[in-house]
Amino acid sequence: MGQVTNKGTTLQLGVPELGQGQEIHYQLSPQDLIKMALERGEGHLTDCNVLTIDTGEFTGRSPKDRYILSDALTKDTIWWGDINIPIGTVVFNALYTKVIAYLNNKTIFVRDAMVCAEKSSRLTLRVITETATQNLFAYNLFLRPDEIADPEWTIISAPGFKADPAVDGTRQHNFVMINFTSKVILIGGTGYTGEIKKAVFTVLNFLLPQHHILPMHCAANKGAGGDTAIFFGLSGTGKTTLSADPDRQLIGDDEHGWSENSVFNFEGGCYAKIAGLTAEKEPQIYHAMQPGALLENVCFHPLSKTVDFDNLSKTENIRLSYPLHYISNAVCPAIGDVPRNIFFLTADAFGVLPPISKLNRQQAMYYFLSGYTAKIAGTECGINEPEATFSACFGRAFLPLHPTKYAEMLGEKLDKYSLNVWLVNTGWTGGSYGTGQRIKLSYTRAMIKAALNGQLDSVPRQKLPIFDLMIPAWCPGVPSNLLNPINTWADPYSYEETANHLAQLFRKNCSQYKGFSDGMLCSVGPAAVTLG
Structure with missing residues (x-):
């Protein structure tokens, strides 16, 4: 097993235990994913026909529940501590088996994607998700290739699966686990989509320095003369807002690499924090709110489907994900000097x-x-x-x-x-x-x-x-x-x-x-x- 027939061709999932007769949707378009999300009750449409979802219990990342497999490849290289928490092979394998068994009873969504706009640094991904909306997020945030023969890394996200801490070795029922040897990212118990992108960022932060490339948590843009600027900053400091400048071309809003001769975006989209968003203050982000984008944890004005960007009663971390080309002056390919x-x-x-x-x-x-x-x-x-x-x-x-x-x-x-x-x-x-x-x-x-x-x-x-x-x-x-x-x-x-x-x-x-x-x-x- 571990394969599915899609449009007359056979797809090898790369996960032998998966594909045991359940419904598998491969490389669906954003329109089809939105349609399925609505049919499955995963979200609703706003008055602008943008899909909005609630991510459930978790409306942000849970850093204390992110683990890295400690083995021969990582035990002497990882910066272990409260940020990088070690987990053993037996624990990882047991939880992996449980997640796969859980997904074999579910409809799943599969997407092949890439990261790193610079071709020589590119990493290929296969993203397997329990929900259509998480697959839409992967479409928006990662690079969108026509075809990938054999993806290097596999991301498996099952928000409906909850670990048992007493048995599974986790702190609580949600978890993100990274296995650098098997090249697998395992996510469970959380519907917050940002865990997917940040797990991939962590992988790049481990791999790229080996090739003398500095991975950076920053935004980047370039001027008419080709001059590149980069903006470092934590959440809420204005990284996305200030890099989305109508007088400059956007390279990316969050994750980049600095190689010998260039700065390049890791992603194919943006994940903007939109508390207080207005068309006057942040016009490019505001106008990126169009069909195909994904809103998270927003509230509406009373008796309407109009988003209230000032209502943060669910969370201050309300978000909008969208492909980079939704920004009118985005650089393609997303590379600068x-x-x-x-x-x-x-x-x-x-x-x-x-x-x-x-x-x-x-x-x-x-x-x-x-x-x-x-x-x-x-x-x-x-x-x-x-x-x-x-x-x-x-x-x-x-x-x-x-x-x-x-x-x-x-x-x-x-x-x-x-x-x-x-x-x-x-x-x-x-x-x-x-x-x-x-x-x-x-x-x-x-x-x-x-x-x-x-x-x-x-x-x-x-x-x-x-x-x-x-x-x-x-x-x-x-x-x-x-x-x-x-x-x-x-x-x-x-x-x-x-x-x-x-x-x-x-x-x-x-x-x-x-x-x-x-x-x-x-x-x-x-x-x-x-x-x-």
Whole structure:
């Protein structure tokens, strides 16, 4: 068994235990997947004829339930800990057998896909899902080949299967397991589609450094002259929003590789966070909401099928997935030159970092390893004031290797190429969250535009105390007093107290990298001082 006849040809599933007489749908079009999803009760259509689903119990990733098989290939290479949790071969095989037995009683959907726009780095996938909507997500997010003879990796997702922690060796009933030797990703107990794409990202983060390619959790675009810019940032910092610039071509919004001569997208689509989405603020993302796209966990305006993007009662993590070509000015193939500008985005809810500052090489390494942003009060239970979040390389949850490996690779890039690195605060100014104001998106766009156009290259700069960041004294389209955060606070001593608190958090986080081979990295970070 393990094969299915589709349109007169026989497909070898690559999973011998599967295909035992159940209904199998291979490479269905988005229209057919949407039709089946509606028939199966997996979702509903909005007034714009876009499919919307609820992902159930899980509306986001569950990092503590992501496992990697520890075997001869991985035991001495993986960065083991609370991010990469080891699991044994016996446990993996037993759970794999249970999932396959479960799916053999179900209709399944099979899709062949690829990742990596650069052909020499390409990885082929076979995605086997229990639901039509997860298969639609795979169509939207991965590259869409005409045909794949023998896919290298197999992804099996069974959201309806729940593990028994007491028997199956998991923490709870949901799980994501990666087997690098067998080249299998096994997902169960969760309907959150993002687990599929991030598991593949983790695989690429393990494989590509072996070929001297830096995998990056970043967005990328390029200008009319071909200049590439990349945007690092954690969720909520504006990575997708700022890279979707109508004046530039989008390479991708989330995952890229930096090879010898190019930056290339891993994916064939976008997975945008859409809380507060409007056509005025984010026109390209808004207009990507068209048939074939997939909405997740949204609410509707009363007595209508119109999405209410401000209603976050289900989750703040409402999402829209869509193919890259839904963005009118997307690059095809999704490849750009070596970047001229790198932006580190942070939503600083403490309100002490400048809206934009220029980093030197050592500072760039420091803020890359720090991967800082801040959660705001009210977004999670128990958070009553801004809470600093440090995610190494702006993607700690997806790093199978130690963060310093990726930092070393970035350092080599910075030494080899002439480029600008900027720290951009998309968060608060004039005080912390609750007192200050969110920096206007129009101001952030103006600063990034000025940096890309070289307008900030010759502008005088002033040094920000404590963080030693170099702030431009002027930027077109931005009030000058906004550029230095000290000027926006009513009480400079409150600013000093808050800035010193954040500086202490930075230093505490950096202490784990004191042995990093790149030198005295922690010495370039913030240091507590008195403003006078």
